[in-house]
Amino acid sequence: MTGSTTDRVTRVLIAEDQVMMREALALLLDQEEGLAVVGQVGRGDELVEAALSLQVDVALVDIEMPGLSGLDAAAALRQHAPQCAVVIVTTFGRPGYLRRALDAGVRGFVVKDGPIESLAEAIRRVVAGELVVDHALAVDALSAGPSPLTEREREVLTVATDGSTVADIAARLHLSEQTVRNYLSGAIGKTGTRNRIEAAAQARERGWL
Numbered sequence: 001m002t003g004s005t006t007d008r009v010t011r012v013l014i015a016e017d018q019v020m021m022r023e024a025l026a027l028l029l030d031q032e033e034g035l036a037v038v039g040q041v042g043r044g045d046e047l048v049e050a051a052l053s054l055q056v057d058v059a060l061v062d063i064e065m066p067g068l069s070g071l072d073a074a075a076a077l078r079q080h081a082p083q084c085a086v087v088i089v090t091t092f093g094r095p096g097y098l099r100r101a102l103d104a105g106v107r108g109f110v111v112k113d114g115p116i117e118s119l120a121e122a123i124r125r126v127v128a129g130e131l132v133v134d135h136a137l138a139v140d141a142l143s144a145g146p147s148p149l150t151e152r153e154r155e156v157l158t159v160a161t162d163g164s165t166v167a168d169i170a171a172r173l174h175l176s177e178q179t180v181r182n183y184l185s186g187a188i189g190k191t192g193t194r195n196r197i198e199a200a201a202q203a204r205e206r207g208w209l
Contacts, residue, residue, distance in 0.1 A: 010127050013039045013056040015047045015073065016089075017065045021112075025060065025089075025119075032120040044068030051081045058123050063090045063097060071100050078105035085126045089119065096147050096207025098137055108132040147208040148190040156183040158209050161200040 012035055016022040019042065026037040039054045041047055045067035051059055059077060063070040074086045087108030088101050101109050107126040110119060111134055122132045149157070159169045166184075170177045184196045193199040203209045 008034075009036045010034055010058060010123060011036055011038045011054065011056045012123065013037075013041070013047075013051055013054060013059045013084075015041050015044065015050075015059060015061045015065065015070065017042045017062065025116075028116040029120060029123075032116070035120060035123060042066075044070055044073035047073040048076050048080050051077055051084045056084055057127060058085050058087060060087050060089050060119075060123075063088060063092055071097065071104050071106075074101065074106050075104040087119075087122060087126055087132070092207070094205070094207025096203075096209075098133065098207070099146060100207070109137065110134050111137070147203075147206070149187055149203065149208055150183075153183045153187040153190070154203070154209060156180055157187045157196065157200050157203055160184065160196045161204070161209070 012029060014022050014025055014037060016025065022040050022042065026040060029035050029037050038056060039050050041050050042065070044065040047059060047061065047068070061070040061074055065073070068076070070088060070090070074088070077084055077086055085107040086105065087110065088097075088106050089110055089112055090097070091112045098109050108122050108131070110122050110132065125132050147154070155173065156169060159172055164172070166177050166180050169175070170180045173180070184199070187203070188194070188196060188199045191199045191202045193202055200209065
């Protein structure tokens, strides 16, 4: 192998909590010319350490993972390993997710139901400096508009999705109970729902959480 850019092998890390999906992706991508899967993790909070220790060029990241969501992990990776490009590979093609991914510095956003050749090509294009986004999802995101939730409203609503009480949320986020109620009220009003359960469900469906 020469030292030219065109001959350089792209080192890929896969972050996916479903073992079968992760291993299948690794097997298929390893057969693609110029790509080598050098690591796999099953938790979002393992992404940064693995990317740094393995010196990867591209991280393929699922959105819903234990420990840390793929979007939050992508933001952390941009801070600690900006040389590693992130491609979100997900079954959840929600417009809100795309906007949050771009805010987190993600360079690619593709859905899982595409052929492996398309994913490999997306990786190559990202390495070449392009921004690669699923076309249909891009159209949906533009028509949907940005999330109306503030970062704090999103944070409080995310914690509320597991049925936590106001007191529990306040303790976890180090806020007063009245402040939590204010944020929940704001989120309920902006989503046009009747309570925090409905608000959280609607926000998640739209990809705002």
